[in-house]
Amino acid sequence: MPARSQQATTDVAESLIRGTGARLTMARVQILKILLDAGRALSHNEVEDKLGRSYPIDRVTVYRVLDWLTESGLAHRITDSDRVWRFNAERGGHSGEHPHFTCTCCANTICLEETPAAKTPKLPTGYRSQHVDVTVRGLCDECARANHNPSAHLRARKHKSR
């Protein structure tokens, strides 16, 4: 990634954080920048990895910053089936209800466009719906192609996925 765009993302991150009225700290800027640049949802571990190279931050702080970003609406949290939370931030912000895609091979997770007709399934009497969570599982572009010539692309997964 070119230095120019790196700088640009830093500026975006800083102004987003300033916009919340909260303190501007290096940890917040770095982590938000990483999320903004990722283009997909990152787990705590992935964030820590990316930080590690240039700006190591205590893992507890990473957790706290990710929580803070979620609370301030600068990122949103996705629960994955592997018991890991992933965080996604987008420049334009994000609508509340939208489906996600998770690759069953490499675990990459992205947000999908809002579906017009994501209607709530029929509930038993008395039950009330607050939120409908739609997650598509399948193969991402990269993994789908790698599946044709195997052994090409296989990132480690620790827990067997369902």
Add this chain to the structure above:
Amino acid sequence: MPARSQQATTDVAESLIRGTGARLTMARVQILKILLDAGRALSHNEVEDKLGRSYPIDRVTVYRVLDWLTESGLAHRITDSDRVWRFNAERGGHSGEHPHFTCTCCANTICLEETPAAKTPKLPTGYRSQHVDVTVRGLCDECARANHNPSAHLRARKHKSR
């Protein structure tokens, strides 16, 4: 629950297990029976609790039996947002793709009827869908009613839910 129905469930559990061709063990029978009687998805912890009274089984064994039940198709596993797996077994068996409901108050999880038109959201080019996971979050009948006269019904939740 009347003794008669208890016995009946045990018989059902035994014949289901025998049907797989695998060994019939007490642990498998007891755990499957508990799942069949529950009428909702149970976590590992809940299963252990219910066992505890009459037939204590090592937690590792419970995990292994639950895994085995899932593999043999006698139960299915639901991933909840609180990073806990829940297991559901139904006498008639279950279709592969169906939505779930999780109560944001008491965490009870049930399976919903298959929706006719749970169509896959639009995916980026190259992406392939294998499975669409739909989870409705909201209040179950009991909690929705309890919400009218608060402090009536509030079971503990360890992790804050999103």
Add this chain to the structure above:
DNA sequence: TCTCTTTATGCAACCGTGTTGCGCCATAGA
């Protein structure tokens, strides 16, 4: 009914993800 093979179980120790408590340090307002 007894023996033997296979497979389940129990125990102990472990792993990964996430949380809590507390003292210290940096941010930002004066």
Add this chain to the structure above:
DNA sequence: TCTATGGCGCAACACGGTTGCATAAAGAGA
């Protein structure tokens, strides 16, 4: 520059789930 407040790092912990290994039990065959 000074100061209060809130953020950070460290250590220890909580919880769900897994692994390795020795022992016990299921069930097939004699």
